[in-house]
Structure formats: structure tokens, C-alpha cells
Amino acid sequence: MTLKRAFWAVGLIGLVPLAIGLYLRITTGHELANYGSIVPWGLWVAQYIYFIGLSAGSFLLSSLVYVFGVKRFEPIGRLAVFTAIVSLLLALFTIWMDIGHLERFWHVFVYPNVTSPMAWMIWLYTTYFVVLLAEFWLLMRRDLVVAKSLPGWRGLAARIAALRARGDSDASLAADMRKVKVLATVGVPLAILFHGGVGALFGVLAARPYWHSGLFPIIFLVSALASGGALLTVASAVFQEGWRAHREMIIDLGKIVLGLLLLDALFQFSEILVGLYGSEPGYVASLQLALAGPYWYVFWIGQVAIGLILPILILATRLGRDPRLVTVACSAVVVGFIGVRLNIVIPGMSVEEIAGLSGAVDDPRYRTDYFPSAFEWLITFGIGGLGLIMFGLGEVFLPLSRHLPARQKPT
């Protein structure tokens, strides 16, 4: 109970920086941001790929239930799809803040460039979003119909959200689930493509040796699965009935996260080893920044200690049989992957493309060092708070972990 209260409190407090940040974003544009023309992408882009990875990851895990029929994970199926929707909304909101002209977001739909990985990504996640919403509505449909009869605002909300759906029989539920299977099956390649596309967006740039690797889209997918799985585990431990009701499942999820985490570590290791050994100057300079630069702790403490070693120590040992500790381990993964995302975006750009470029002019926008400004942090924390509130609303309104009984007597 207290945990949930803290959840709400942090979320509501988060709305304050969001309001201030939004006001500043609208009135001053990007003037207060610390990124520049050498490091053109900063905290918000890292946050965007973080959230979008969480979305793709938790959606792909929901396919265990809805495509591959793994009954054991049934109770978190809807929670996984809900998590995917919330993370995607947060990701899109973040990247919307980041573009130079907020009012021109629709340009990406009417003037698309077929050769741009960013355009591919946008079409794919738009389609993915539609599939997600349709799938989630179908998953909730029967319960919404049932909830129509509830008194007061809950019933009203259900009547609105149910659209014109009727039929609360078990047969209609089975029919819904057949449609869900189709949508979920379509969603899997979409999620793989769009998140691989986010990785490709970075990977295709030959100008940035640190990103220019065929492994990049694949690493994005694996780290999406690991971080999304971890978030899902934390959510199912906190949400509604919580960890007491899902002991076995949380322990099983912990094992999945462990496997994905180790696979991700293997890929990262390979990438770093090959990069360092090849000693291409641009690549090595970026790696040195990540590993031994002024923000070395993001890698060694954030990524390695919190995001990798701590969770492995719990999940790979006997400690991994306690669902509470599994939740702790997965929370550590969720936090640690913030470091992963920061270390993808920023060191790749904090290196001069032409020697002497940043020293050529004395201008704060022409520097290779970057640390987010207070304004950027405001938006970042605000969007985090918004996420907690969206989860909180889901907790209150949506019966995510079980279906409501078909006939419910009005109380």
C-alpha cells in the first residue's frame, strides 16, 4: 500500500517539473538546452530510445502469451501490452519535445522520405501503435462490457471506452482472443522491425564510427527485450495484487531477464572488444569517453554495477527464488539501462569529426562536452512522473491481471 502511495506521490510531484519544462519549451524553444551543433542529440534522445526499447521489449514478451500461448504468463499479458502502450506514449512525447518545430510533427507523414531510417521508424511505430491499441482494446473489451453496469464514474468510463461493443459471454471472449492472436502475430515482426529500425537509425551513419556497426540494430533489440522484461517484472510485482499473487511467475520472469541480460552483455562485450582492438581513432575516442571519460560512472556504476552485476548476483543465485529480490534485481536493470541509452547517444557524438572543430570558434554550441541543462532535466523527470501517473491510472481503472466475472451484480 505504502509503495503505491509513494508511486502516486512521485508521479504527481513529477507533474510540476513537467509543467515548468513544457512552459519553457514553448516560450523559449531550445535556447535553454545544452546540446549544440557538435552534440546535436542529448538527454531527450537517450530517453526516447530508452522508453521505446521498453515498449518494444514488453510487447515482444506479451507475444509469449498471445502468439505462443505460454499459459504461465497469462496474468501479465494485458499488463505487458499496457506497459508497451504507456512506454510508447512517453517515448513519442519525449521525441516530440526534442524536434525543433513542435507544430510540424505531421510533416513526417505527408513528406516522407523513403531512404530515411527515421522515416521507416516513424511509419513502423505508427502502425505498431495502431496494432497495440486495437489489441489492447480487444483484450479489454469483454471486461469493459461487464463494467458498463458498474455505478458511478467507473461505469461511465467503461461505457465510453467500450464504444458500442456488447456481448459478455465466454464465447465472445474466445472470439476476441482469436482476433488478438492475429494482431499480436502481426505485432511481433512490427516490433522487431521498428526497434531494429531505431538501432539502424544510428547504425547507418558512417560519419559516426561508434554507431556504424551491423550489430547495432541487433543490440537494440536484445537490450529492448532485457529492459522491457525487467520493467514488466517490476510492474507485475507492484501492480494490483502484486508479487504475493504472482510469486512463481515473477521468479520465471527473472530467469528470462537474466538470459536476455547475459545475451546483451555478450553483444556489448563483442562490440567494445572489436572496437578497441581495431583502434580506429574515432571509435576508440568515443569508447574512451564512455569508459574513462568525465562521465565514466554512467558506464561503470550505472551500466555495469547496477544494470549488470547486481541483477546477475541476484538472478543467477539462490536469491533469485525470492520474488521481492527478483523485483529489486529487475528494478536495477530498469535503472541501469538508462546508462546504456545515454552511452549510446552521447559518446558517439562527443568526438570532433574534424580535428579542431570545437576549438575553431568560442561558442557554447560548438563544444564536444555535454551535460544536460536544468531545463532538460525538468522535462525528463516530468515525463518520468507522467509515466508513473499513467501506470497509476491503469492500476485504478483497468483490471489488467484477470478477467472480470461474466455476470457482476451491481453493488
Add this chain to the structure above:
Amino acid sequence: MDLIQLSSRRDFLKHAAVGAVAASVVAHEAVDAATAPERKHHWGMVIDTQRCVGCEACVIACKLENKTPPGVFYTVVTREPLPGGGNDRPVFMTKPCFHCEEPPCVPVCPVNATYKRPSDGIVVVDYDRCIGCRYCIAACPYGARSFDFGDDYELLPEARDTVSPEYKQYRVRTPEGSPVGNVRKCTFCLHLQDEQGEYDREAGRWPACAKTCPGHAIHFGDLDDPESDVSRLLRERNAVRLKEELGTKPSVYYLL
């Protein structure tokens, strides 16, 4: 319905779909080829590092010509000390946009806002279409692009009333309107071209940096014209282009 019929219909649909895609691609390219204006020029620069004294007059001239705000530079001068030479005779290098023949910034733009002009190869930005995602900045291997953050020079009282002649659009600078929030870059001062797309050196309609350079280090002209200054210099001297290995084919050469 028997199996053969079914499979042949499926095959037919498949072939029809493949055919339709292929036809639309071919048609698209044909339309492009038919409607694209003919390539008239290939504007480029040849920069003589032996003549550059690092005075940065080109940087100032560019700022004055294009009225660029703080943080936006269409050219900068880098200073690279020679090994063991300390401050003695460093290599100076003025670095405008290279207007590559294969510009990596162009294909990545999600909204086709930046493109290479078919008529003369100048890489431009459509300020009204650009959403400001800065993907092109990330894609440019030469650091030739800047984002306009909306900063203004505080000591210039008329900063808010600045009019830039860029693209012959004469935009009045306002805190929220384009090009604030857009990516900006060197245009080879294309606003100085006449209606036919020609520059005129005698009349002063010539890229500001090349016009100003006191050491005559910046040579500008048509690389397709064998009689131009730039073509002659490329024949007579040893020229290099930066990061050839990326296949970008820059239109700006350096004489060593």
C-alpha cells in the same frame, strides 16, 4: 475450385503485386529523370592551405552576409599545429559545407527537407519543411551543419529585426519562426546567383568567404568547367578531399 486454379490465381496476384511495385519504381524514376532540371554547374571550392593565414575574415564575412546568429557557423577555421612545430606555422583550414556529390545528410532526412539541387549541386535546407530533428547533423561527417537554437547577439540592438538574404527569402528573424528551430548550413551564398543561376565575380555576386579572403586562399567556381580557376588549380596542384573513404565525394578540395 481445384488446387491448380487456386495456386495459379495466387501466383497471378503475387506477380501482379511484384509487377505493380516494380512499375511504380520505374515510373517514379522516369518522372524524376524527365522533370529534374539539367545539371548546369557543379559549384565547388579549392582552398589553398599554403595561402591561408588563419585570419578568419571568411568566418566574419559569412556571418555578415548570411546574418547568422550565435552558434550558427557556415564556415569555421580550424588550426592544426604541425607535429613538433608548436605554434610555428600551423595548418589553417577554412571549412564550409562541402556540398558532397553523395551527401550523407540528404538521404537520412525524414521529410525530404534537405536536398541537393539538381541544377548546380548545392545542398540546401527547406526551412518551411524541416522539423528540426537534427538527424542530418548527426549524419554529416564534416560538422558542416548547425542548429539554430534561437540565440541572438545581445549587443546588437536590432538582433530581432535582422533580415537574412538566404535563399532570396529575406526572412525577418523572430524568436519562434524559421529558421529558428531548423538546421542551417552553408549555401555557397546562392542568393547571390542571378535568375539563371549564375554567379558574377566582377559584380561581387560571389560567395562571401571567397570574395573576402585577403590571402586569396579560397577559390570558387564550376568544377565542370575546365577553364575555371578551380579546375585549373586541381590540374596543376595536388589536391585532397577530406574523408574520401566515406564515399561522399566532396565538392571542396584542399591544396597542401
